[in-house]
Amino acid sequence: xxxxxxxxxxxxxxxxxxxxxxxxxxxxxxxxxxxxxxxxxxxxxxxxxxxxxxxxxxxxxxxxxxxxxxxxxxxxxxxxxxxxxxxxxxxxxxxxxxxxxxxxxxxxxxxxxxxxxxxxxxxxxxxxxxxxxxxxxxxxxxxxxxxxxxxxxxxxxxxxxxxxxxxxxxxxxxxxxxxxxxxxxxxxxxxxxxxxxxxxxxxxxxxxxxxxxxxxxxxxxxxxxxxxxxxxxxxxxxxxxxxxxxxxxxxxxxxxxxxxxxxxxxxxxxxxxxxxxxxxxxxxxxxxxxxxxxxxxxxxxxxxxxxxxxxxxxxxxxxxxxxxxxxxxxxxxxxxxxxxxxxxxxxxxxxxxxxxxxxxxxxx
Amino acid sequence: xxxxxxxxxxxxxxxxxxxxxxxxxxxxxxxxxxxxxxxxxxxxxxxxxxxxxxxxxxxxxxxxxxxxxxxxxxxxxxxxxxxxxxxxxxxxxxxxxxxxxxxxxxxxxxxxxxxxxxxxxxxxxxxxxxxxxxxxxxxxxxxxxxxxxxxxxxxxxxxxxxxxxxxxxxxxxxxxxxxxxxxxxxxxxxxxxxxxxxxxxxxxxxxxxxxxxxxxxxxxxxxxxxxxxxxxxxxxxxxxxxxxxxxxxxxxxxxxxxxxxxxxxxxxxxxxxxxxxxxxxxxxxxxxxxxxxxxxxxxxxxxxxxxxxxxxxxxxxxxxxxxxxxxxxxxxxxxxxxxxxxxxxxxxxxxxxxxxxxxxxxxxxxxxxxxxx
Numbered sequence: 001x002x003x004x005x006x007x008x009x010x011x012x013x014x015x016x017x018x019x020x021x022x023x024x025x026x027x028x029x030x031x032x033x034x035x036x037x038x039x040x041x042x043x044x045x046x047x048x049x050x051x052x053x054x055x056x057x058x059x060x061x062x063x064x065x066x067x068x069x070x071x072x073x074x075x076x077x078x079x080x081x082x083x084x085x086x087x088x089x090x091x092x093x094x095x096x097x098x099x100x101x102x103x104x105x106x107x108x109x110x111x112x113x114x115x116x117x118x119x120x121x122x123x124x125x126x127x128x129x130x131x132x133x134x135x136x137x138x139x140x141x142x143x144x145x146x147x148x149x150x151x152x153x154x155x156x157x158x159x160x161x162x163x164x165x166x167x168x169x170x171x172x173x174x175x176x177x178x179x180x181x182x183x184x185x186x187x188x189x190x191x192x193x194x195x196x197x198x199x200x201x202x203x204x205x206x207x208x209x210x211x212x213x214x215x216x217x218x219x220x221x222x223x224x225x226x227x228x229x230x231x232x233x234x235x236x237x238x239x240x241x242x243x244x245x246x247x248x249x250x251x252x253x254x255x256x257x258x259x260x261x262x263x264x265x266x267x268x269x270x271x272x273x274x275x276x277x278x279x280x281x282x283x284x285x286x287x288x289x290x291x292x293x294x295x296x297x298x299x300x301x302x303x304x305x306x307x308x309x310x311x312x313x314x315x316x317x318x319x320x321x322x323x324x325x326x327x328x329x330x331x332x333x334x335x336x337x338x339x340x341x342x343x344x345x346x347x348x349x350x351x352x353x354x355x356x357x358x359x360x361x362x363x364x
Numbered sequence: 365x366x367x368x369x370x371x372x373x374x375x376x377x378x379x380x381x382x383x384x385x386x387x388x389x390x391x392x393x394x395x396x397x398x399x400x401x402x403x404x405x406x407x408x409x410x411x412x413x414x415x416x417x418x419x420x421x422x423x424x425x426x427x428x429x430x431x432x433x434x435x436x437x438x439x440x441x442x443x444x445x446x447x448x449x450x451x452x453x454x455x456x457x458x459x460x461x462x463x464x465x466x467x468x469x470x471x472x473x474x475x476x477x478x479x480x481x482x483x484x485x486x487x488x489x490x491x492x493x494x495x496x497x498x499x500x501x502x503x504x505x506x507x508x509x510x511x512x513x514x515x516x517x518x519x520x521x522x523x524x525x526x527x528x529x530x531x532x533x534x535x536x537x538x539x540x541x542x543x544x545x546x547x548x549x550x551x552x553x554x555x556x557x558x559x560x561x562x563x564x565x566x567x568x569x570x571x572x573x574x575x576x577x578x579x580x581x582x583x584x585x586x587x588x589x590x591x592x593x594x595x596x597x598x599x600x601x602x603x604x605x606x607x608x609x610x611x612x613x614x615x616x617x618x619x620x621x622x623x624x625x626x627x628x629x630x631x632x633x634x635x636x637x638x639x640x641x642x643x644x645x646x647x648x649x650x651x652x653x654x655x656x657x658x659x660x661x662x663x664x665x666x667x668x669x670x671x672x673x674x675x676x677x678x679x680x681x682x683x684x685x686x687x688x689x690x691x692x693x694x695x696x697x698x699x700x701x702x703x704x705x706x707x708x709x710x711x712x713x714x715x716x717x718x719x720x721x722x723x724x725x726x727x728x729x730x731x732x733x734x735x736x737x
Contacts, residue, residue, distance in 0.1 A: 208581060209577075212604075215611070217610070222607065222642045223607060227596075227600060258599070258631040261634040262628070262671065264670075265671075268595070268700060269590055269595045271698065298635075299637035300636065300683070302682040303635070309678075310673075326641065
């Protein structure tokens with residue numbers, strides 16, 4: 001296995017770059033300083049805007065990994081520690097609520113069970129504390145140590161039942177030397193299905209392709225992130241994991257990687273080579289219409305229209321990648337000339353109210 | 365550097381492509397149900413299908429097909445490349461195939477690019493000469509049904525430029541075909557500028573076909589169901605290739621280029637947004653491109669229609685513009701890409717269908733319309 005890219009390092013570079021390049025237009029945290037809370041309406045009706053894709057870091061993790069080889073990984077990224085700056089940024093954009101997930105995936109490489117358990121426990125208790133502090137602005141997703149499938153199931157259950165988290169955050173498309181579709185992870189998928197909670201998947205930078213994605217264009221991110229998600233989902237589809245666990249629902253970051261936008265080739269493989277599809281029971285679009293969701297980070301009017309045509313509008317949820325700078329202002333959804341009001345409302349919040357089983361009136 | 369995988373081994377791995385029920389994927393019955401010749405379509409000679417739109421006969425050009433030609437095997441005999449010269453030689457079955465599929469003119473290319481590993485310049489030149497002369501012979505014998513693109517020895521960029529010039533001017537070839545990398549090197553590297561300059565000068569199409577992204581992903585990473593080395597690897601290699609040409613400024617240096625990416629241009633046109641904004645939002649993007657990435661997508665970059673679904677094609681056209689999308693089949697391999705996907709498309713206008721089926725390529729490939737009347 002190759003080492004994961006240093007997630008925190010890339011975060012720092014992105015944060016610095018936003019200012020250095022003078023491109024504040026997309027710098028959500030800088031925008032946050034501007035003013036009061038924006039309230040978004042569609043057709044005269046106030047709607048609740050929920051962001052499915054928001055990062056957080058928990059400072060207390062550094063204490064847990066102190067003196068271990070993971071000491072540097074445990075340092076929280078300052079712009080991901082939730083506080084007044086994040087609230088201001090959300091206020092400025094008109095985001096009523098954000099779904100927080102812990103990303104970076106470095107703890108998937110922790111070989112010690114007790115340490116792994118302690119890390120995610122601290123993460124999840126920290127996330128729960130943030131939610132408790134801002135109950136009408138955040139919900140949280142549980143982190144888990146997937147390298148120990150039984151512990152992962154336990155952490156997910158603990159996060160949901162004891163800490164009130166709304167689901168789980170998958171923090172990479174890979175497990176060291178393994179795929180999520182390997183049968184040993186069935187215990188985790190079974191738990192997610194039993195709990196009936198949403199999983200949010202975010203790539204973690206380990207496709208083995210990073211060495212070749214250097215150069216201009218920040219390709220490790222531009223191509224590497226959707227690639228990792230594409231490989232992750234392809235395995236879950238082709239290996240039959242989603243058929244084995246039809247109650248599992250996974251929302252994937254960055255418009256779900258390449259597949260929702262380029263779906264044809266997946267079933268094309270079955271026409272050419274039936275053996276390739278021996279474990280897959282359904283046509284590819286059915287997985288995307290039922291079990292796989294995607295955030296709205298497609299930025300383009302026709303891109304979003306295309307995703308809706310392929311997946312159904314009920315599978316697409318607003319996402320910002322906060323605190324990172326991307327063109328994710330809710331106006332990109334509100335002003336999409338190809339969507340109707342019902343579709344805009346579903347994407348901006350309606351779908352997540354249902355998926356996360358939120359009270360529909362909480363922010364009225 | 366990793367070795368390029370054996371292109372025709374990969375093709376042979378396609379097994380007998382018997383039809384499997386899939387959603388809107390069209391049946392392959394008109395290809396005799398697949399099977400035969402290791403997954404290649406094989407059809408008996410039969411009547412030639414003629415395509416009309418709105419009652420008017422329309423010429424159909426297929427930009428994406430594979431073949432090998434006689435004469436290369438002798439050149440590489442006794443060299444380490446002896447085994448790689450084989451593959452799908454052109455023959456009467458190819459004509460039966462395009463007849464059955466309603467293809468009037470097929471653009472022939474030799475793919476796999478194993479000859480880019482040849483370090484002996486003279487041998488490299490002789491291989492490409494044999495390929496191009498073989499293509500020219502076939503085209504000369506079937507003038508109204510085929511055109512061909514030049515192979516080039518891109519590991520020797522100056523030589524590649526000469527070969528393209530000779531192929532176009534002396535052999536009547538209509539452009540060049542290339543892979544996504546030269547032994548791991550990005551084609552945006554300035555060392556390849558002589559080749560791009562020649563294509564730019566001649567104003568010919570460059571058709572790019574990937575080989576499973578062996579420049580990006582290790583082969584053992586693809587061991588899984590779904591043939592994902594092809595299913596993901598191919599569009600990945602094309603995405604990376606085109607993205608580098610954009611960000612490294614190659615299209616700015618050579619603004620006349622028309623580079624057609626196989627399989628719908630990979631992921632790039634269908635999932636363009638991340639590339640579109642990278643220079644603005646990623647502090648470490650270091651972009652060299654002078655124009656907005658979308659401008660290259662709508663001028664320099666072309667794509668074949670192999671996104672395989674009606675909605676995917678609608679989206680491809682919406683993102684690239686109708687002038688950039690051209691019909692491609694991957695012939696003789698069994699992909700569900702019948703011409704009816706274009707002819708019966710649910711949202712394209714008749715004019716748009718005609719552009720895709722041949723209008724966009726007529727001038728670029730210098731095809732005389734009278735020839736196919």
